Amino acid sequence: MLRIRKPIILFLVVTYITANTALAGGLSSRLVEVRLKDLTPGKIYSVKESTGKILDVTNTTEDITVNIGIEPEKPVDYNLVPGYEPIPDLSWVAIEKNYFKKVDPGESVKTDILISIPKDKRYAGKKYQVYIYSHTAGEAMMRVGIMGRLLIEIGGDVSP
Template sequence: MKKIADKVLKQKHLIRKVNIKRILLSLTFFLSQQTITVPLSFAAAGMQTKFGSITIENLQPGITYNTRELVNMPLIVKNTGDGKLVVKIETVPPKPDSPGLIKAGCEVIPDPSWVKFSKDELEIAPGGSEGTDILITIPDDDKYLGKRYQVDISLTQVNRGFIGIGLLANLRFSVAYRRQTKEEADLRKKVEEFGTFDFELLPKKQVLENVPLGKEIDIEKDFKTSLKISNPNDVEFLYYMDLVTFRDVDMLLPGGFEELPRELIILKEKDVKVPENTVKKVKLGLKIPNEEKYKNKKFAFCVRGTVAGAPVELSQISRFIITTKE
């Protein structure tokens, strides 16, 4: 055990973070109750995996999702030892005061049985790899709409006398804020059939200086700029628009700036249809009270656009950096 601990300490000096924006993937593993951010994979007593912490957005109640199909991320475990490895896979609720859970703005999953595995035990030959699909089913109940949950996945060796030594991964997911309509279900089928698609939310970053207080501001009319969705595909798509924090999308808030409260941002369209090969404007406004706490301040906020019906959440972010008048 001491050798393993020494190895962990040496690894800390080689740490680097990996951020895959499309699926909001960061790799975080746990050993002996200690959080470790790791390069690309981490080994514990002959066990190695690249699955760490994954976040999936906008799941619908009553539907079963497979992480392999959603984000091309099954749980794969490699045996780096010289003998057969048996790994037990289980879901466990995270601790309510876990820093990672709190930072991600998640609640503890109400029932770990929402997450199941195609195989809950893997037998792996020396030098080989085996995997399992991770299946997520949120109960068909509206009370879960708009929630964010975390469940931990425990990988434990159950042979060679190493019981209790293993890895702990995180799975985080959000439930859509409303039920999908029949039209959106049809769009999902169209998206799956279409295969490859793309879009842009423009501008990526917009600076608005000396925003007046005490009245409603129209971004396009008052600042001669606008939020736009560009659909370069040969078919019409529906896009969801919502307001998110920098933390929600794993981005750093600019130094010296504060998050602008969401209730001061006016997003006039939340469901936007954009015809094929078209750029469409999205109406956006601000109404910041004429109060001392908002005067001569630096604020920032993010708008997110998401393709409706996409099997993998395809999102784009537009950042707005603003200063207010005295």
């Protein structure tokens, strides 16, 4: 009986220490959801210029310097906002600067998101959703990430 208890106790102690270390911080952002309305196919939009919002990501760890990667990601069907569909092509979304090296604890990085809708009348009147995935990158022992949601509503007209 004692032989079984030692490995279980050791496992529980290691799990507790690891869980507490993992919960000591991660990433945060104030850009949770952005809605862009009445976009015209054939044009390029800056989220910063269109809404006044910029993607900011903060390293909330207490003592770990991290690299941060940012990329668009298609949502899965069960996470779609009603009335929206997944963006047809991730190439429509560009992150102005998508990789930041050596972000110190408490430090924030900022970047703009650019949206380009192809000039095609089949996109007129559509509503698309895409996630902006910000995550630790590189050789980090622990990976953490957060998602922001971008809702794109395309107007009914295609620019000449």
